[in-house]
Amino acid sequence: MKARDFSVLIGVILIIVMLVIPLPGWLLSILILINISLALIVILVSMNTTEALQFSVFPSLLLLLTLFRLGLNVSTTRSILSEADAGGVVETFGTFVIGDNPLVGFVVFVILVIIQFLVITKGSERVSEVAARFTLDAMPGKQMSIDADLNAGMINEHQAKERREKIEHEADFYGAMDGASKFVKGDAIAGIVIVLINIIFGLIIGMVQMELSFAEAVNIYMRLTVGDGLVSQIPALLIATATGIVVTRVASNSNLGSAVSEQLLRYPTLLYIAGGTIFFLGLTPINFFLTTSIASVLIGSAYMLSRAKTKESEPTESDEDDAETDQMKSPENVVGLINMDPIEFEFGYALIPLADSNQGGDLLDRVVMIRRQLAIELGIVIPVVRIRDNIQLNPNAYRLKIKGNEVAKGELLLDHYLAMSPGMEDDDLEGIDTVEPAFGLPAKWIGEDFKDDAEMSGYTVVDPPSVVSTHITEIIKKYAHELLGRQETQQLIDHLKESYPILVEEVTPEPLRVGDVQKVLAKLLREQVSIKNLPVIFETLADFAKMTTDTDLLAEYVRQSLSAQITNYHAENRNQLNVVTVSGEVEKLIAEHIQQTEHGSYLAMDPESQQKIIQSVSENVEQLSLQEETPIILCSPTVRMYMKQLLDRFFPQVTVLSYNELEPTIEIKSIGMVKAS
Template sequence: MKARDLSVLLGVILIIIMLVIPLPGWLLSILILCNISLALIVILVSMNTQEALQFSIFPSLLLLLTLFRLGLNVSTTRSILSKADAGGVIDTFGSFVIGNSPLVGFVVFVILVIIQFLVITKGSERVSEVAARFTLDAMPGKQMSIDADLNAGLITEQQAKERREKVENEADFHGAMDGASKFVKGDAIAGIIIVLINIIFGLIIGMVQMDFTFMEAVNTYMRLTVGDGLVSQMPALLIATATGIVVTKTTTTGNLGSDVSGQLLQYPKLLFIAAGTIFLLGLTPINFFLTTAIAACLGLGGFALLQQMNTPEEPDVEEEEQMESSSMKSSENVIDLLNMDPIEFEFGYALIPLVDADQGGDLLDRVVMIRRQLAIELGIVVPVVRIRDNIQLEPNAYRLKIKGNEVASGELLLDHYLAMGPDMDDDTIDGIDTNEPAFGLPAKWISEEDKDEAELAGFTVVDPPSVVSTHMTEVIKQHAHSLLGRQETKQLIDHLSESYPILAEEVTPEPLSVGDVQKVLAKLLRESISIRNLPVIFETLADFGRMTNDTELLAEYVRQALSSQITKQYVGEDSKLNVITVSGKVEKLIAESIQQTEYGNYLALDPQSQETIVTTIHEEAEKLSLQEETPIVLCSPAIRMYLKQLLERFLPHVAVLSYNELEANVNVQSVGVVNVA
């Protein structure tokens, strides 16, 4: 056991000894001085703490110090009544205060006790009671605020845990202070009673047992009683004041000394008003020289504060270097390096005008519009895009990163326009051959002089900011499923619960966890299905979530529930849809090749059949692409997800729909059939 821990235990044992065993005067003097020292330390610590929890041991310490002081009172009372002597400290205090008038000393002592009991102790007790009540009442609101910040992604799980612990500790502390303040009140009452006992019984014992005259008994026992009361009430007064400081401390950035000096003297001009008022008082019969001196001190203090406020503080170079060095060495700084931005846009130095508003760049505004557009189209909140320049890139190059991995790149010529058209072999328009970055179409970079001519020739002409914003939009759409994690899913669920609380509670956390819901939503986003209609999605999950926990199968049920949305996404106003259908033979082959395992179902199709199916669909999809139509494969619901899994690696842009995902009024036209030999 450490020496400090052992000293506390020995101190408690000493208190018990004082209550039973008489102590010599010299030892009482030592203990009295220790009591005063401890009280001074407590009040100084309470003044230098920035918040109450930094002195969280104070309620227990208050109990121990009160018990120690009462033990001293018992020992000194025993010594006063039995020996008419309680050590040099008490005798010196009594003689100094009483002087030649025991009555005056007694009155001084009574005033001190009244101040402690009626002012400081009473106020501290009331403040402790109110603080404890308001802290407990505010606890649920603080917990909800922490949960809201956690759900919004403003704080981490560890930070939320620390904040919750702080809220609980505050409630425990103020509850303990409410009880501990009662000890201070009881100590003041006990001090008054002990003084009366010492005086009354001291006079009786002095005149009966020790043959003192009445005046000798009064002088002796009044001196010792007042001295004992002072040496016990002075620490009690300090402890009561410390209690009031701790329970009245509000949230500040400094200790009591800095707060008082900083806030009391924050308006130096008011010192001039105070100085003028004191000077005017000197014109009355009050001492003119005294008031003038005080007014001069106030005026000089105000002038000095004004000079200090008008003089800018020069930063301490050495201190800044030390802080920077310690910051780089701290473990927290290293942990911050692990943070990764969900979306990053990096560009070469030649593309700085894209983002510089002073040079007419509006890319930042375009990114805001992209996030709003994708929220409407896909139903997700796209994370903030971190935009930064990178000198390691080519001057005109840029690249997009998703969670630290490069997913797209391109080049821009800021003084050119990108021209795209059906016939890029047309030599009438001069330009630099390239590919449009978003869709890979052939294009040309043309000068501003050729812009009007290209538009007249039927080319689509786009400025560089539109090129990069379109590219960014398409890339984020393609990777939307990877941007939707559990944290983002929890935010969507919380948003849904504001309008549909019963629906959200019926789905999560039972029968589906947040991770299960995230997998279903990511599956939809992977196939470019918007998840904005969360009520319909959660209605389906509530219906089928208790039947199966297979997220792949649940995603299929959700797709069928979103049939009107999917139909509107792929079918035009004429309600006509050209598709590639799957023959019954292929559907039977796929259905028979589905393997069921405890970890889920997967398609185990022989390589030759896979190649035939993929090749046939690829040929038919190219025909539809030449007609500027979206290639769509239509099949039965039983095999849809397995066929999509087969095509996802080779033909990711081919949409695979089932009959149940189209409304009955759609005019389906088969332009090709997938078959095997």
């Protein structure tokens, strides 16, 4: 145990001892000064915190300080009534306040007690009660806000957990402060009762037991009682004030002193008005010299504040150069240059209205919705998209980068609409020929005057923000596997572990590392298979990772476990799925050319055989495009992975499925066949 922790425990024990064992006057003086010092430290700390939770120990500390002060009250009362002596500090305070008139001193003491009890203590108690009530009432709304930000991808799971914990701590803190404020109130009441006991019983003991006159008894016991009350009530007043400061503190980036001075003196013009008002009061019978002096101070302060604000708003050229030089010399500035944004969207200056909300642009909101949509569809949290203008691009051009590499680009005409062809060209429709960037469809940029005509002719007409939003969505889908790294995979695992801890422990870190899980998930995303159903994926990994750690094979097993999901995705709620099957000859040819190595297996087929298969696939894809069918190739589970590897370079858009990845309830219709001849 640390010395500081041990000292706190010893202090609590000594407080209990004070309630029982009489203490000498010199020790009481030391303890009284310690009590005053602790109260000063507490109020200074409360003034320098920027939010209430930075002083979260305050409710417990308040109880200990109250107990300490009550222990001192008991000890000083015992000394006053038994020995008519409570140490030099108490006698000095009493003599200084009372002076030659005990009645005046007692009245001053009563006023101090009334201020603490009726103003500070009652106010702090009420504020604590209201703060606790409103904090508890606001908890559900704050929790919903955190969940909404998490679902939108604006924060990650770790940040959401920190925010939830902060909300819980705030509720606990204000609830504790509501109860702790009752200690302050009880302490004030106890102080009043103890003072009355000291005066009444002090006079009785002095006149009856010590045979003093009434005047002598009043002089002795009134002085000691007032002194005892002052050394007790002054710390109590400071603690009560600290309580009020803590519970009324609004979170900010500065302490109380800075916030008060900054906000109170924010408007120099108001100081001119206050100074002028005080000056005119001097024209009344009020002391003219006094009012003029105060008015001069206010007006002078206003003038100095005005000049200071003017200088701050107009930095000199040398200051700007120095600031720029210091920034360039800063090591943090150099470190920042090596950071790379996962997703960047850059556009020319003519497209600035897309992102400028003041000009009606809603691109930022659309990107948030894209991230939310992809989180629902793919099951991953897409990183924040960095959006910025780039004067090096053509005015109407834009481009999308993934990890620093350009993966897509296009051009927009903000004052036009994009009309996509319904299948037959309409030469009568005036516009600028172009290609829809997301799907490569023939299209035209048309003016607003031709929008209605295009829609009546069967064209699909969309506005420029929708064009670029769709393009961004499709590109991120295509490169989602590159955006899922080990860190992002660990976040998904941590999220799954909250609901399925045993399942996660069975998979990672043994037999699969985070990198192995990431490779499996990336392979699924590469072929547009959603990883949202993580429990099923991990169940499969838990079953098959004991037999093999080959991530390619594990991905195939996972695909088969997700057969219902894959079937629904490709069948689109239909009972029949049109596919191109792979002939037995081709499957046998592929199986014969699979090479097994210690690092996995791969397809090693001669170029002539490859060319025949690719030519056959090309003919089938072309035929399907004429029938407006999505190309899907169906083969056996043993060769599906290698068939996909073979076609990836030439037909990346072609989907390759195995029989085990389709539900038995779906009807399969073969509309073509891949042959080797």
